[in-house]
Amino acid sequence: MLQAKFSIEEAQAQFLSEFEVYGFKDKSSVVREAINLLKKAMELESLRRSADLYSEIYSLDDDLKELTESTVAGWPE
Numbered sequence: 001m002l003q004a005k006f007s008i009e010e011a012q013a014q015f016l017s018e019f020e021v022y023g024f025k026d027k028s029s030v031v032r033e034a035i036n037l038l039k040k041a042m043e044l045e046s047l048r049r050s051a052d053l054y055s056e057i058y059s060l061d062d063d064l065k066e067l068t069e070s071t072v073a074g075w076p077e
Contacts, residue, residue: 016027
């Protein structure tokens, strides 16, 4: 595993020192989990923005709506 050096605030250091209370085996596992959660949240936000953009584009493009409707015509409900 790689090692990294970084600075944190006092309150964050206090939180990390209580790693066992939260069921972690060490401070590093807390940091790794926090990074994983942040990464997942950022990916979900990016996906949401992308979906919003596609929705906006779709709502403004009558040709695209017509094309979409023509491709599902005749499909079972």
